Amino acid sequence: MKIVLTVLGYLRWHYGKAIYSLSNIWVNFLYLIFEYFSIKLLFENYFSPWKRMTDNYPKKINLKEYFYTFTTNLIMRIVGLIMRSLLIIIGLICYVLLALLYPLAVIIWLILPIVIFILIIQGFLIILK
Amino acid sequence: MTKTELFLKKSPLYPALVLENYFSNKKRRLLIRVTKYLIYSIPIIIILTVFFGNINVTSPSNIFDLIIKKLIGLVMVCLGGYILMQMFEAYFGSIYYLEYVAKNKYNSKDLYTFSAGRILIRVERDNLLTGLLKSQSIGRRIIDRLGISKEEANNLLLKQSEVKNPPLFDTENIPLVKVMDIVNFIYDNHNDFRDTIALHGLGKKDLQATVKWIIYDIEAKEYERQWWTKDKLAKAPGVASDWSFGRTYLLNKYSKNLLLDKEVNSEAITFSGRERELNQIQTILARSKGANIILVGLPGQEKMEVIWSLCKKIRNKKINLELTRKKPVLFLTSIFTGAVENADDFTNKLIVIFTEVLRAGNIILVIDNFPRLILQAKQFDLNLNEILAPYLISNEEQIIALSDTNYFHTLIESDVAMMSRFETVMVKPLLLDEIIEIISREALNAEKVYEVFYTYPAILEIAKSAENYFPDGVSSDKAEDLLSELSPWATENNIQIINRDDVLKYVSEKTNIPIASITPDEKEKLLNLENLLMKRVIAQKEAIFAISGAIRRSRAGIRNEKRPLGSFLFLGPTGVGKTETAKALAESFFGDEKKLLRLDMSEYQNSEALARLIGSQETNTQGILSNMLRENPYGVLLLDEFEKTNKDVLNLFLQIIDEGYFSDVFGRKVMARNILFIATSNAGAEKIFDIVRSGKKLEDFNEEIISTIISNGILKPELINRFDATILFRPLTKENLSEIAKLMLKKIAKKLGEKGMIINIDDQLIDFIASGGYNPTFGARPMNRLIQDTVEQHLADLIIRGELNRGQTVSFNVLSNTSDKASLEPIVI
Numbered sequence: 001m002k003i004v005l006t007v008l009g010y011l012r013w014h015y016g017k018a019i020y021s022l023s024n025i026w027v028n029f030l031y032l033i034f035e036y037f038s039i040k041l042l043f044e045n046y047f048s049p050w051k052r053m054t055d056n057y058p059k060k061i062n063l064k065e066y067f068y069t070f071t072t073n074l075i076m077r078i079v080g081l082i083m084r085s086l087l088i089i090i091g092l093i094c095y096v097l098l099a100l101l102y103p104l105a106v107i108i109w110l111i112l113p114i115v116i117f118i119l120i121i122q123g124f125l126i127i128l129k
Numbered sequence: 130m131t132k133t134e135l136f137l138k139k140s141p142l143y144p145a146l147v148l149e150n151y152f153s154n155k156k157r158r159l160l161i162r163v164t165k166y167l168i169y170s171i172p173i174i175i176i177l178t179v180f181f182g183n184i185n186v187t188s189p190s191n192i193f194d195l196i197i198k199k200l201i202g203l204v205m206v207c208l209g210g211y212i213l214m215q216m217f218e219a220y221f222g223s224i225y226y227l228e229y230v231a232k233n234k235y236n237s238k239d240l241y242t243f244s245a246g247r248i249l250i251r252v253e254r255d256n257l258l259t260g261l262l263k264s265q266s267i268g269r270r271i272i273d274r275l276g277i278s279k280e281e282a283n284n285l286l287l288k289q290s291e292v293k294n295p296p297l298f299d300t301e302n303i304p305l306v307k308v309m310d311i312v313n314f315i316y317d318n319h320n321d322f323r324d325t326i327a328l329h330g331l332g333k334k335d336l337q338a339t340v341k342w343i344i345y346d347i348e349a350k351e352y353e354r355q356w357w358t359k360d361k362l363a364k365a366p367g368v369a370s371d372w373s374f375g376r377t378y379l380l381n382k383y384s385k386n387l388l389l390d391k392e393v394n395s396e397a398i399t400f401s402g403r404e405r406e407l408n409q410i411q412t413i414l415a416r417s418k419g420a421n422i423i424l425v426g427l428p429g430q431e432k433m434e435v436i437w438s439l440c441k442k443i444r445n446k447k448i449n450l451e452l453t454r455k456k457p458v459l460f461l462t463s464i465f466t467g468a469v470e471n472a473d474d475f476t477n478k479l480i481v482i483f484t485e486v487l488r489a490g491n492i493i494l495v496i497d498n499f500p501r502l503i504l505q506a507k508q509f510d511l512n513l514n515e516i517l518a519p520y521l522i523s524n525e526e527q528i529i530a531l532s533d534t535n536y537f538h539t540l541i542e543s544d545v546a547m548m549s550r551f552e553t554v555m556v557k558p559l560l561l562d563e564i565i566e567i568i569s570r571e572a573l574n575a576e577k578v579y580e581v582f583y584t585y586p587a588i589l590e591i592a593k594s595a596e597n598y599f600p601d602g603v604s605s606d607k608a609e610d611l612l613s614e615l616s617p618w619a620t621e622n623n624i625q626i627i628n629r630d631d632v633l634k635y636v637s638e639k640t641n642i643p644i645a646s647i648t649p650d651e652k653e654k655l656l657n658l659e660n661l662l663m664k665r666v667i668a669q670k671e672a673i674f675a676i677s678g679a680i681r682r683s684r685a686g687i688r689n690e691k692r693p694l695g696s697f698l699f700l701g702p703t704g705v706g707k708t709e710t711a712k713a714l715a716e717s718f719f720g721d722e723k724k725l726l727r728l729d730m731s732e733y734q735n736s737e738a739l740a741r742l743i744g745s746q747e748t749n750t751q752g753i754l755s756n757m758l759r760e761n762p763y764g765v766l767l768l769d770e771f772e773k774t775n776k777d778v779l780n781l782f783l784q785i786i787d788e789g790y791f792s793d794v795f796g797r798k799v800m801a802r803n804i805l806f807i808a809t810s811n812a813g814a815e816k817i818f819d820i821v822r823s824g825k826k827l828e829d830f831n832e833e834i835i836s837t838i839i840s841n842g843i844l845k846p847e848l849i850n851r852f853d854a855t856i857l858f859r860p861l862t863k864e865n866l867s868e869i870a871k872l873m874l875k876k877i878a879k880k881l882g883e884k885g886m887i888i889n890i891d892d893q894l895i896d897f898i899a900s901g902g903y904n905p906t907f908g909a910r911p912m913n914r915l916i917q918d919t920v921e922q923h924l925a926d927l928i929i930r931g932e933l934n935r936g937q938t939v940s941f942n943v944l945s946n947t948s949d950k951a952s953l954e955p956i957v958i
Contacts (some may be wrong), residue, residue: 002147009144013220027358035446038367041454045373052375052488077706080372087369113213119209126202 049076055097140240164211219273235584239305276584352734377485402563426556429603478580500536521550535796586629668865696806701858703813704908724764730774745793755793771808870898885935
């Protein structure tokens with residue numbers, strides 16, 4: 001009696017709450033990708049110079065130096081922009097791939113009890129034959 | 130069906146509990162390991178056999194074919210078993226909510242927590258204690274940690290025939306039954322259980338702390354396994370987290386990234402009890418302007434523990450979003466001050482460093498030992514506040530300066546300009562309960578390394594001993610140090626289960642203070658203390674009985690541990706045995722006359738007296754009293770002529786006798802809780818003489834004498850009342866003097882005996898010393914002098930002249946015995 005109750009309890013969990021938990025875990029993974037590639041931060045500072053490597057503009061008016069500083073700072077901003085764009089693209093690809101894997105994970109989860117059953121029964125049959 | 134069973138079945142957790150009865154988590158994890166190894170190793174065996182076993186696969190023999198087939202079958206079974214066990218693990222993982230470690234996800238439908246269920250499912254006849262004693266996974270662990278032996282537990286179990294109806298099943302009272310509820314009920318309703326733990330010196334509070342410890346241990350392990358939670362995944366550092374922030378070249382030379390510290394990264398190291406300080410820091414750091422903090426605490430690790438806790442929160446992203454992007458960096462002041470050459474160098478480097486921090490945009494600069502930086506600036510005739518002002522008022526710079534309490538009071542607090550730039554956060558010393566919690570968790574780590582087992586009474590004793598027997602530093606640091614020393618010591622001494630007595634034994638060894646169980650030798654001494662003392666001290670029975678009692682109380686552990694071992698005020702004329710009593714005590718109980726520490730209080734009368742005793746900051750000298758007690762934390766401290774010192778010193782002793790410690794001028798605690806204080810005074814001696822002369826009983830006039838001393842303004846009543854007892858020493862009678870003379874002469878005889886010579890002590894000689902050596906003002910004190918001048922002098926002369934040799938006996942003839950001339954004539958036989 002206890003065993004039947006236990007098996008039923010387990011199956012109720014497997015085809016109920018567990019799927020919900022699995023979805024939660026998937027959301028956690030998606031969050032991990034988002035955090036790992038710092039996507040939010042990258043967008044926030046999209047046009048910032050690379051690692052804040054900028055020169056200060058001259059205090060006295062000097063066109064040549066002013067232009068020099070301007071170019072350096074612009075290059076740093078472009079470097080930053082390229083690097084950020086690259087990372088954002090890689091991050092988003094991973095994000096989409098992981099999202100696509102979710103239905104597959106659910107399907108595997110759903111058939112897992114049957115797979116176990118087959119593996120054990122078939123395995124014993126082979127051993128005993 | 131019992132009530133407990135009915136109750137259990139109502140919860141959705143019940144199937145999981147039943148499943149656990151068949152597959153306990155130990156079994157599940159063992160199966161997972163075994164099947165995993167088989168799944169890996171069988172295919173490898175098959176491949177290796179095919180390649181190296183000279184077996185022709187194209188035409189395999191029948192047996193080989195069969196074996197391969199069966200092995201494949203085995204792999205399939207193992208794989209099935211492995212996946213099944215993993216699924217069970219997932220099942221438990223999703224039901225086994227955590228009570229303490231992570232957020233509590235239980236709801237009232239569950240009726241009980243999983244841990245509570247593990248106990249309830251083992252309950253027989255609705256008697257909860259049976260469940261506690263029978264559940265191996267939780268109950269027995271609590272029992273073991275309490276230090277209760279297997280026999281005791283089994284005896285308890287045998288006695289459990291009575292049915293107790295626990296009110297836990299009334300869900301209105303307790304909507305969710307936790308282990309704590311079960312244990313509380315057992316404690317309140319099972320006298321036998323209560324008595325058993327009382328035998329181990331524990332009460333309800335200790336039981337609850339033990340339960341919390343066990344549940345924490347189980348849940349921490351469970352939490353560690355659950356790598357898929359959002360909390361855990363959030364810990365992964367982002368690839369581009371520092372792309373938008375500047376670099377710090379010079380700062381890197383004199384600093385380290387705190388996020389890389391092992392204290393921050395290790396799951397095993399946890400800091401608790403710092404929430405108050407952390408909340409304050411977070412609030413200040415969240416401000417847009419003037420987010421600078423000065424973190425003040427006692428010398429030791431406490432301040433860094435707060436910082437590490439903050440770093441942990443940042444790393445685990447359990448802090449407001451703005452702060453999660455911050456990088457706390459520890460500025461190593463000592464390396465910086467060692468590297469700067471002159472004032473210009475100091476200023477320039479600091480400006481560069483602070484500008485770098487400003488430009489980087491994500492740094493929280495933690496300045497270690499901030500007072501050192503201020504002092505260094507002062508040495509260069511600079512004002513640190515002026516150099517740093519532009520950065521301290523900036524919106525983007527966040528600074529946390531660390532300072533020891535005493536330097537904070539002397540250097541920083543008085544500097545109004547500096548104080549206006551910082552918010553002060555004081556690190557509050559941890560309470561005993563918090564220290565217990567910390568070291569109990571650390572004990573779990575130590576247990577893994579050293580293969581020892583700590584009981585809760587041992588943990589409790591570590592926390593208490595750290596406070597009582599090690600005066601310097603912060604209690605939590607000391608307790609942690611003690612714990613880290615104990616584990617290897619236990620391993621060396623083949624102690625596997627560390628109990629309270631083991632801790633006491635170790636502390637005894639380390640401090641030379643006898644706190645471990647009383648040894649037979651010591652027991653003998655304690656019971657005969659009066660006799661031992663009376664061998665040396667003549668005629669002062671009352672004093673001896675009072676002191677002996679105090680020592681026994683202290684050793685039996687029923688004294689107030691927050692006060693000194695004992696404190697006595699000896700009143701009486703000079704030379705009646707006050708000092709001798711103290712000496713005798715040091716020798717007979719503390720084992721060595723050197724354990725007698727002595728301060729002649731008449732030397733501490735002027736205004737510098739206090740500074741000499743507790744140290745002076747102006748001259749940077751240590752105090753005589755603080756050094757004395759640090760070097761000798763256990764012994765007798767004799768305060769001669771106590772009444773002659775000044776008011777400040779008397780107030781200092783008032784505090785010491787009351788609280789058992791004092792702080793020296795540098796703010797360091799000095800413990801006096803294992804010191805027996807004996808203050809002597811001859812105030813009231815005249816009155817004592819009068820009373821004895823008139824033939825009255827001295828004991829009846831105790832209060833009268835004390836009130837005379839108070840009314841004459843010699844000692845204050847609050848000071849006299851602080852002493853454990855005021856003891857009157859009576860003037861010596863003629864008989865007493867003869868006895869003392871005999872004792873003194875016997876001492877000489879003993880010394881001579883060691884050289885093989887004999888001295889003949891007859892009544893004539895005793896009389897000579899007793900009458901000649903007595904003076905009404907100085908008591909028996911002149912007796913020593915007389916012996917020196919006469920007996921000892923003659924003996925010395927005889928030995929040097931070679932007239933007294935081994936085996937010979939010397940006697941003395943009295944030639945004259947008047948007060949102005951006393952002489953003896955030695956006769957050698």
